Amino acid sequence: MSKGLINKILPFSSVDGPGNRTAIFMQGCNFNCLYCHNPETINNCHNCGLCIATCPKGCLLKQEGFVAWNKDQCIDCDNCLKSCKSCSSPKAIWMSIEEVMYKIENTKCFISGITISGGECMLQKEFVTELCEEVKALNLTTFIDSNGSVPFWGDDRLINAIDMVMLDVKAYDSEAHKMLTGKDNQIVLKNLDYLASINKLYEVRTVIVPEVLDNIRTVDMVSKRIAKLNANIRYKLIKYRPIGVRTQLINSYVPTNELMEELYDIAKANGCKNIVII
Numbered sequence: 001m002s003k004g005l006i007n008k009i010l011p012f013s014s015v016d017g018p019g020n021r022t023a024i025f026m027q028g029c030n031f032n033c034l035y036c037h038n039p040e041t042i043n044n045c046h047n048c049g050l051c052i053a054t055c056p057k058g059c060l061l062k063q064e065g066f067v068a069w070n071k072d073q074c075i076d077c078d079n080c081l082k083s084c085k086s087c088s089s090p091k092a093i094w095m096s097i098e099e100v101m102y103k104i105e106n107t108k109c110f111i112s113g114i115t116i117s118g119g120e121c122m123l124q125k126e127f128v129t130e131l132c133e134e135v136k137a138l139n140l141t142t143f144i145d146s147n148g149s150v151p152f153w154g155d156d157r158l159i160n161a162i163d164m165v166m167l168d169v170k171a172y173d174s175e176a177h178k179m180l181t182g183k184d185n186q187i188v189l190k191n192l193d194y195l196a197s198i199n200k201l202y203e204v205r206t207v208i209v210p211e212v213l214d215n216i217r218t219v220d221m222v223s224k225r226i227a228k229l230n231a232n233i234r235y236k237l238i239k240y241r242p243i244g245v246r247t248q249l250i251n252s253y254v255p256t257n258e259l260m261e262e263l264y265d266i267a268k269a270n271g272c273k274n275i276v277i278i
């Protein structure tokens with residue numbers, strides 16, 4: 001069985017899919033979003049050691065060229081994450097399927113399933129597939145939170161192992177998507193169509209950032225596409241909030257309630273039946 005590089009595991013989360021779920025955040029992302037809320041998940045640690053001195057508890061040590069983390073002494077102050085210039089974490093650890101399953105078995109009476117997030121969890125697709133197979137055997141549901149950059153199609157084993165996907169469509173036009181994330185969105189949009197066609201698309205999410213993105217264009221085009229595929233797929237419009245993000249975009253970029261309502265109305269007029277603003 002494979003191992004996965006994991007940033008952290010939240011035993012209980014009520015914001016990562018339906019119900020109470022164990023959320024597993026994988027390390028590593030192929031996007032570089034201007035507003036990334038989890039910048040410490042983007043890159044793998046290259047063991048430079050610069051974060052070691054920032055730890056107030058002496059939990060970080062360089063051993064044989066690698067930065068080791070003493071989990072038991074850690075107080076989760078996140079000084080190390082804030083000091084890392086490489087968008088990484090010294091706390092990410094390689095875990096086997098058995099080690100992750102041990103944690104899930106401990107919480108299984110209280111959760112409806114797991115959500116695998118990131119970073120971009122699909123970059124560790126083999127591990128995700130194996131983990132979802134094991135979790136489904138416990139009669140728990142398996143959700144994937146993805147930036148959509150890795151194809152879901154062409155992998156029956158993966159598709160059989162996952163119940164639903166929550167997909168980001170950050171911008172509709174390729175150039176805008178590239179400006180925001182560093183990558184175009186052709187695979188993202190193909191994933192949108194494919195996942196909807198097999199009834200595995202739980203929701204589509206767009207973060208609204210005025211002045212940085214043409215939000216009206218994106219919501220107009222994405223909602224038209226959703227409505228054509230399946231009008232009941234949830235379209236979640238997320239208000240950008242400059243809290244905990246890597247780039248502190250200035251306050252004027254925070255969308256007004258009026259703009260959010262305008263976008264809601266556009267999606268509704270285009271035929272979406274399940275629109276949520278958060």
Ligand code: SF4
Pocket residue numbers: 044045046047048049050051052067083084085086087088089090
């Ligand atoms: S987490 Fe960042 S600062 Fe710390 S050792 Fe790794 S790359 Fe260097």
Ligand code: SF4
Pocket residue numbers: 054055056057058059060069073074075076077078079080081
């Ligand atoms: S989060 Fe843990 S390892 Fe990082 S600086 Fe704080 S105590 Fe040290």
